[in-house]
Amino acid sequence: MQLAFTEQQQAFRSEIRAWLKANVPAEPLRTFDTEEGFQQHREWEATLNQGRWGMVTWPEALGGRGCDLIEWLIFEEEYYRAAAPLRVNQNGIFLLGPTLMEYGTEEQKARFLPAMAEGRDIWAQGWSEPGAGSDMAAIRSTAQRDGDKYIINGQKTWSTRAVWADWLFGMFRTDPESERHRGLTFILVPLKTPGITVRPIPQLDGLPGFAEIFFDNVEVDVSNRLGDEGAGWAVAMATAGFERGLMLRSPARFQETARRLVELYRANEASASHDPQIREAVIRAYLDAESYCLSTYQTACRLSQGGKIGAESSTNKIFWSELDQAMHATAMSILGARAELLPHAPAASGVGHWLDGWLFSQSGPIYAGTNEIQRNIIAERMLGMPR
Amino acid sequence: MDFTFSEDQLLFQDSVRGFLVNEITPERLRAGWDTETGRDPALWQQLAELGLTGLTVPEEHGGLGMNAVDFVLLAQECGYVALPEPLVNHALVAVPLLQDIGGELAARWLPLAATGEARVVAAVEQNLVVEDAHVADLLLLERDGRWYALEQGQFSCERNESVDPGRRLFSVTVPEGATVVASGPQASSLRSATLNRGALGCAAQALGLAQRMIDLSVQYTADRKQFGKPIGSFQAVKHHMANVAVRLEYAKAPVHRAAYAVAEDAAAAALAVAQAKLMACEAASLAAKNSIQVHGAMGYTWEVDLHIFMKKAWALANTWGDAGWHKQQVAAVIFADGAALGAGATFQ
Numbered sequence: 001m002q003l004a005f006t007e008q009q010q011a012f013r014s015e016i017r018a019w020l021k022a023n024v025p026a027e028p029l030r031t032f033d034t035e036e037g038f039q040q041h042r043e044w045e046a047t048l049n050q051g052r053w054g055m056v057t058w059p060e061a062l063g064g065r066g067c068d069l070i071e072w073l074i075f076e077e078e079y080y081r082a083a084a085p086l087r088v089n090q091n092g093i094f095l096l097g098p099t100l101m102e103y104g105t106e107e108q109k110a111r112f113l114p115a116m117a118e119g120r121d122i123w124a125q126g127w128s129e130p131g132a133g134s135d136m137a138a139i140r141s142t143a144q145r146d147g148d149k150y151i152i153n154g155q156k157t158w159s160t161r162a163v164w165a166d167w168l169f170g171m172f173r174t175d176p177e178s179e180r181h182r183g184l185t186f187i188l189v190p191l192k193t194p195g196i197t198v199r200p201i202p203q204l205d206g207l208p209g210f211a212e213i214f215f216d217n218v219e220v221d222v223s224n225r226l227g228d229e230g231a232g233w234a235v236a237m238a239t240a241g242f243e244r245g246l247m248l249r250s251p252a253r254f255q256e257t258a259r260r261l262v263e264l265y266r267a268n269e270a271s272a273s274h275d276p277q278i279r280e281a282v283i284r285a286y287l288d289a290e291s292y293c294l295s296t297y298q299t300a301c302r303l304s305q306g307g308k309i310g311a312e313s314s315t316n317k318i319f320w321s322e323l324d325q326a327m328h329a330t331a332m333s334i335l336g337a338r339a340e341l342l343p344h345a346p347a348a349s350g351v352g353h354w355l356d357g358w359l360f361s362q363s364g365p366i367y368a369g370t371n372e373i374q375r376n377i378i379a380e381r382m383l384g385m386p387r
Numbered sequence: 388m389d390f391t392f393s394e395d396q397l398l399f400q401d402s403v404r405g406f407l408v409n410e411i412t413p414e415r416l417r418a419g420w421d422t423e424t425g426r427d428p429a430l431w432q433q434l435a436e437l438g439l440t441g442l443t444v445p446e447e448h449g450g451l452g453m454n455a456v457d458f459v460l461l462a463q464e465c466g467y468v469a470l471p472e473p474l475v476n477h478a479l480v481a482v483p484l485l486q487d488i489g490g491e492l493a494a495r496w497l498p499l500a501a502t503g504e505a506r507v508v509a510a511v512e513q514n515l516v517v518e519d520a521h522v523a524d525l526l527l528l529e530r531d532g533r534w535y536a537l538e539q540g541q542f543s544c545e546r547n548e549s550v551d552p553g554r555r556l557f558s559v560t561v562p563e564g565a566t567v568v569a570s571g572p573q574a575s576s577l578r579s580a581t582l583n584r585g586a587l588g589c590a591a592q593a594l595g596l597a598q599r600m601i602d603l604s605v606q607y608t609a610d611r612k613q614f615g616k617p618i619g620s621f622q623a624v625k626h627h628m629a630n631v632a633v634r635l636e637y638a639k640a641p642v643h644r645a646a647y648a649v650a651e652d653a654a655a656a657a658l659a660v661a662q663a664k665l666m667a668c669e670a671a672s673l674a675a676k677n678s679i680q681v682h683g684a685m686g687y688t689w690e691v692d693l694h695i696f697m698k699k700a701w702a703l704a705n706t707w708g709d710a711g712w713h714k715q716q717v718a719a720v721i722f723a724d725g726a727a728l729g730a731g732a733t734f735q
Binding site: 001002003004005006009013070074076077078080081251252253255256258259262265266279280282283286287288290291292293294295297298300301302305307312315318319372374375376378379380382383384385386387 | 388389390391392393456601605608609616617619620622624625626628629630632633636637638639640641643644647662665666714717718721722726728729730731732733734
């Protein structure tokens, strides 16, 4: 055990820190749930890519830096410390990208990866359907083979950032006789294809952060299939695999929230100290965010030495999503009567972006597999309780 | 950056676990409750033969010269079986304290500690009572800003019964003219270091206790049937245990980091230890709460083994610094001006 960074790791930290200092926009970008903000974030992805900071874990040949998990954690720490823009293309870079590297043909890699890296193609996910939420194997949207085409029909929903995205990846039922996990195929679909209707769905903040997508005889070339026909479930499981789950929410994000929460508490101590539970909750936020960081480093070190990740990784999503909710709830308590005010309201002094964060934190226990499903997985696969 | 244990450390943990699980059965623990000392010299001898009593004793004094990182996984295993012998105190707390005190005292007692001929026990005043004073061949006791070295027979002690029948706790009277081995600023720095080690020992044992309660509950809920099914197949029961698993999972790395900070004598050891103890004892307390719930009425009985581990978890949560005290250690750091918080600060 040696809990210090190597010189090389420290140099890496200095390099990204300097680059971010020089390049992070002084004015925060608008949210990518607006058309203007989406475009700003697309440009930011291009800027990141020019500095070769867009996909640090990708191989060098593909425009990345071949970073290991520890370097990736360092990158994330600096990224959140610098309050750099959120990643509009995280579906592409962190989920689809590695899946393409594993399952894609050479032709597919050349076709999709550079455009993804440069922010030319922004990707949305197409998993959920009206009848397939937590029960993802209940997918009913079909892709019927017709020569070298698939004809897609059906509906996807809760597709984040699909309103302005360029492409969608998801699963469709290619074998009409099949049930559950069998007969599903992973297909990449350009959202501008005729027959596709994208209907925005306003989220809790009123902005169209996700969409439902209707497919009416949409023709897609067979070359857009990732992996074998009928093998979609295995490809999708790789997409949702642990390291990518880890990359979905790195500890840095929550450590920065905890740091801001401590600041908020100190700035409002006169009123906040009336409720001793608030102080307790701030201490708890710090402890949990640090523990999440420590556990992630420990896991990353174990994996980098060839260790295997087990079912205990299912604890990850519950931990960070409930931490995020708790931290924002505490911030709301500290802000008191100001908590409900939108940031531009005349009486909303010092409210920062806590309200936005509070709203978003409500989604954490729901997306990427509800926390109830995660608890079932923990009980059955990690603890071995009966199904 | 290497946050892993070595192959040797993990193998040692495995072999110690194997030994402890075989030897320290619930039946044996229960038998110990009714004996005069509650401690078993034959078992202590076996622990010595495994090299455990001398693990942290420097090699020149006949030990293995290992540190808190080497011992922390073993302390977890001691928790898993609710080991009654004062091994964690001896190896993780008292022996390093003896080394810090140094001089003739250390030269005389460390070799005896290594072989297990002497059981050394340390206690700070904050603990209120002294664990295992009755079997301590040497008791290192902090009182009124001084450290005393008391040999068995040189002090009187009066038993305080605990909710945990496995714990033996004593009010110790320091005799007039007892040997003072440290005072002033040295005594105070020894107290801080000793508190850190004691709290780390509690935290590591709490991890083991939580795991044991999970294991007992998983077994019980697989066997117990209602409505024609094992009750462990019901989501309401599963989620109780999943909640424990989550808290336990995220308490492990803080305990291991605290062991590293203690071994390295890092300036931030007190913060790391406070965090570890709060996280681990909270996980163990939740394990106790949810485990008794899924055991139903059986969990409320003396007969079912759960209470052995539950009561120890309750006790450890409030000794070597109660939760409020450790939270105050954390608060003093994070609410200070210029505190290093946020992304990238963890290992600085």
